[in-house]
Amino acid sequence: MAAALPPALAEVPMPVLVLAAGILILLLAIACRRSGPGGAGSETGAGTVAAALIAAATLGLAFAGLWSPPPPQAADMARLFAADAWFAYGAGLILLSSGGILAMSWRRMAGERADEAHLLLLLGTLGAIVVAGSANAVAFFVGLEILSLSLLGLIAYRPRLPDALEAAMKYLVLAGTSSAILLFGLALAYAETGDLRFTAPLAANPAEPALATAATLLVLTGLFFKLSAAPFHLWLADVLDGAPIPVAAFIAVVSKIALFVALARYFAMTDLTGTALPAQDLAVVAVLSMVGGNLLAFGQTNLKRLLAGSSIAHIGYLLVALLSAGPFGAGSAAFYLAAYAAATLGAFAALGAVPDHPDLASWRGMFHRRPAVALALSVMLASLAGIPPAVGFFAKAYIVAAGMSAHRMVLLTALIVSSIIGLCYYLNVARVMMTPAPEAAAPAGATLPGTTVLLGALALATLLVGLFPGPLVQRTTGLFLPAAPGGETAARSHDILYAGAPPPRPRLLR
Known part of the structure; x- marks a missing residue:
């Protein structure tokens, strides 16, 4: 072909x-x-x-x-x-x-x-x-x-x-x-290395580490905005x-x-295992995202804003997996990415099933008015909160195992504390849906067929993968191995990413 x-x-x-x-x-x-x-x-x-x-x-x-x-x-x-x-x-x-x-x-x-x-x-x-x-x-x-x-x-x-x-x-x-900041960082990286590969210039042991560090920080800033x-x-x-x-x-x-x-x-x-500047920046952003995202969502009365805070927090959890180089780091990141995608997409699909009710108060009594939608949303929120048997429980446990193997105790402490905060507002949504609806509550309309099928499929997948995570674990193990430059694993990773590519051109700045 x-x-x-x-x-x-x-x-x-x-x-x-x-x-x-x-x-x-x-x-x-x-x-x-x-x-x-x-x-x-x-x-x-x-x-x-x-x-x-x-x-x-x-x-x-x-x-x-x-x-x-x-x-x-x-x-x-x-x-x-x-x-x-x-x-x-x-x-x-x-x-x-x-x-x-x-x-x-x-x-x-x-x-x-x-x-x-x-x-x-x-x-x-x-x-x-x-x-x-x-x-x-x-x-x-x-x-x-x-x-x-x-x-x-x-x-x-x-x-x-x-x-x-x-x-x-x-x-x-x-x-x-953010695009302008990121582009400036990419330009500085090219000026230092003479290479357009999409990789951090610090990995090439540059002669001007300050310029390479500035380029990496600018690219990181742009990516963090996005x-x-x-x-x-x-x-x-x-x-x-x-x-x-x-x-x-x-x-x-x-x-x-x-x-x-x-x-x-x-x-x-x-190398993200030491105390180098990129690793420190990623760790700080991970902690701020986990704690700040959950605090942003805590007490929200708008479900879309609540899911926005949840999304920020889950980026922090993914950064913990990225920083946990070891036998579980890459696999836990890939597994969590799939669990996050299914649960968040399912939560928005549940909101789409009742599109004119974005406020939490309008979901009062939803278990009585629309039990299927309320049950599906509860499954998604349980997965995001890390409550078994939803897949999010195993995904968070996988990240904890990765962090333990990499001795990321500070990050794991922030993960546990922020998860407890998240548990409060996720369960609060379920509590509101179980509360009897006021007599004046408007009846919810019919769900579109596409949304109904999507909700059912995602809820089923979230529960089944949570009960039987083995196949997805096998699929995600060894997908990607962030490694220190110069080592055997780094050479293997280099061969996977840039097999056959010529050596970098001479640097433009001396």
């Missing part, structure tokens, strides 16, 4: 090719239909094409490794993409999550211009996959901008929603600022509150998966 492709496309992962070609075809079809006598778009048609493209990209990701020979190596610097097992895992989570969000939004993105909504969703998915698989700084930045610009359009897509335009403007300003990790998190609650529910789910799930996969790849060759 890959042998029939031009050399410039042979190393591009199959999901990227499928989505890029499909987006162009869909864009052409929309333009032709709009220029015809009918003029109006077909929501069902665009949604069907988007679902078919996501399914085709998922199948291409699953079978490309079986049917295609290894891609040829790039001629200079580094390959654009690292089509390894870590990328395949992250891209698979992105595609499955995007498919779930499409099921939520099939009828929510209503209107005669609904075609553009599905087109933006596909563009965001494409950008997320490029970000997750980039081994080159230029490819990473291009993918990041595709993701950011598509999110901007999706946030402001329904301007009649309260605060939609305000949320879009906040995202525009902060996304532009990840909404504390203390760069203040925009997330406002944006999720103003965005439509499917778009909020996309920001909280798909973009976070892509950026964390990229962050782990960025530090693949860096």
Whole structure:
């Protein structure tokens, strides 16, 4: 399959090719239909094409490794993409999550211009996959901008929603600022190493450590903004509150998966076990995110803002796994990423089932009015809180095991304290849903079929994987090994990421 492709496309992962070609075809079809006598778009048609493209990209990701020979190596610097097992895992989570969000939004993105909504969703998915698989700084930045610009359009897509335009403007300003900071960091890294590989320049033992450290900190700052990790998190609650529910789910799930996969790849060759500056910064941000995110969500009366704080806290938990180099670190991060994606997507799907009730007070008595939705949301919140038998319990236990093996006692203490805080507001939502509803409470409407199927599937998967975590543990073990430079494991990781790539060019600054 890959042998029939031009050399410039042979190393591009199959999901990227499928989505890029499909987006162009869909864009052409929309333009032709709009220029015809009918003029109006077909929501069902665009949604069907988007679902078919996501399914085709998922199948291409699953079978490309079986049917295609290894891609040829790039001629200079580094390959654009690292089509390894870590990328395949992250891209698979992105595609499955995007498919779930499409099921939520099939009828929510209503209107005669609904075609553009599905087109933006596909563009965001494409950008997320490029970000997750980039081994080159230029490819990473291009993918990041595709993701950011598509999110901007999706946030402001329904301007009649309260605060939609305000949320879009906040995202525009902060996304532009963080992109500029990140780009400056990438430029400094290239000036120091003469290399466009997407990896921390400190791993190359630079002659000017101060410049390499500055570049790493600037890239980290930009990534932390995009990840909404504390203390760069203040925009997330406002944006999720103003965005439509499917778009909020996309920001909280798909973009976070892509950026964390990229962050782990960025530090693949860096020693994060010692007291070096990047490890210290990551540890501080992890503690601030865990504690600050849960404190932000504590006492919230808006469920979208509550899930925003929860998302910030879970980024901190993932950073603990990233910092816990050892036999469980990489596997625990990958496992937790899947558990977080399923539970958070399910929680937003439950909100989408009752879209006109974002306030916690309006969910009073939901176990009596909509027992299935309330039960599904309770399962998702139990997973996010780490309550057995939901998968989140094993995911947090896995991270604790990784932290214990790496002697990350301070981080584990913060994890336990913040988890107790989170337990309070997660259980409070269940308590409110069990409280008898007032007589004047408005009856909840019917749930759309796509949301119903998605909720049931995610609730079942959350419970089954929690009861039988073995297959996913086997799948995630050994996907990615962040290691110290110069060691045997680091050499193995280097071979996986940049097999056959030529040595770095001479540095531009002396």
